[in-house]
Amino acid sequence: MPVHKRTDDIDWNDLRYALALARHGSLSATARLLKVNHATVARRIAALEASLGIVLFERRARGYRPTAQAQPVLQAAEQVEVPLLRLGRLADAERGQQLEGNVRVTCTEGIASHCIAPQLAALRQRWPGLQIEITVEHRSLSLARREADIAIRWARPQSGELYASRLGNVPYRLYRNPLTGDRSVIAAFDESLPDLPETRWLAKQKTLRPVIRSNSMLPLVAAARAGACAVLLPEFIGRQFPELVAEPGRPPVSRELWLVLHRDLRRTPRVRTVADFLGAAIRALLRQSS
Template identity: 35%
Template sequence: MPLDPQDLGDLVAIRDAGTLSAAARLRGVAVSTVSRRVAALEEALGLQLVDRRTDGVRLSREGLALAEAAAPLAEQVRRVERVAESLRQGARRVPVRISATEFVISDVLAPALGRLWAMGADVPVHLQSQADIVSLAGRDADLAIRMVRPEGASLYARRLADIRLGLFAAPGYLGARAPEELDLARERLLIYDESYGRLPELAWVERHGLAEAVAMRTGSTRGLLAAALGGGGVAMCPAPFALRTAGALVEIPPPSPLPSRQPWLIVHRDLRGLAGIRLVQKWIVEAFAGLPGGG
């Protein structure tokens, strides 16, 4: 029985994604479809490629070895699909899909949308609110904005303007106390959780012995700002967004400089040369560079 490149691609996706359900999302098909294809591949090769356990499906030793061998072919198939879609874009207006966190979309990109049209863009954009990692190779999105530089030879990453972090509190929380006199170890700190990975500011909190002062953790920038505005404590958050509160928050001097956020604009190398993608990239770079109070 001849091998189906689709089946081999599913095997590689299981290796990359780690689970059957994640591989199905990566491939854009149902879990049952991936399971059926893998079973067909096992029958064709006469090998057990996955270990089916109560806690999920994992590649066997043979499956891992075969996935390694199939990876170049799977990438070549994806490349053909990307080139074909690029050629189709010349005949119709295909949306440029941008994956970013909800706050980047609502407070960086959406407010700057008029600038994109002013630059002469004639392609629609799809702003996808996603905190998790997307597969540009699998065509989950065309562009992605993330706070951690990705790995992968097929990806091109451009560092955007740094985003300065700061400590902010409402005047009602401070009362009569001067901002520079605060002992952060005695305050209620509002900080990010690890939704986006091990962010540098979390290490800063531990280095200064402030872990016991943390009163709230969240993956939501808007949640941090809302808690600070409500008098919930001292929030560690991106300065450009806190400064937009028109004086409703007061910046607190930190005991040592806070690390800056380092956002990255990511695109698959096969798409970089498309005129629409290039223009949208330029717009994103300018949108981040224009943030107030940036680093």
């Protein structure tokens, strides 16, 4: 029978690592989120298991899964985490009006490369004390847990203490290099992204055959630009490549883009400044597609 140690031996930071591993499922993803190496994550989890005298995670082919014994520990840790995170957000909002420090932005790859990165020179020129950290993710990072300060998302959030501002409508078109020989072949996202509207649209097409797949947009665009296939892209991305020509007619897919931040951080000067700047820039970019 395991010998449980006193709870005052438990380090909150170890609990924080356990929560992150339970949420993200792998040492590497947890390490990226917490900005440490994966060995540190493993060491922290081992220390917590030793403190509690129980096994918290079992390793499976697709990552780490909490054990039944871990559930009450994780639930208790979440109850501790919520007020600490709120205190941190409120304290951050009261730290003065200096426009300096780090702002974390999360978005998908296309938004990062074609909407946000091109704006950073102008942003840094106006506010040189700001540092921008961009996390590229298809899944939604938690703004409440400060996994990011600002999110650019393809859907309006339906829950949480979040502020959401609509950036605009994003039409998608089929693009190809006129030199593409076979007009039936297309590049598409792989099976890891089955729920995207563009993936669902493609699944219904009888005249298009996916011949190149990836979980990243960059190789799909590169293949289309080289004439290997067509690719379905947002207009604001497709029109940036003169060698790609859009198929005429009504856009087959249309999505909405939203800027989201936690309500507690709307008063934080550096977060509000970056959100307002990026929001205005993205709106202007999307209007060019209207």
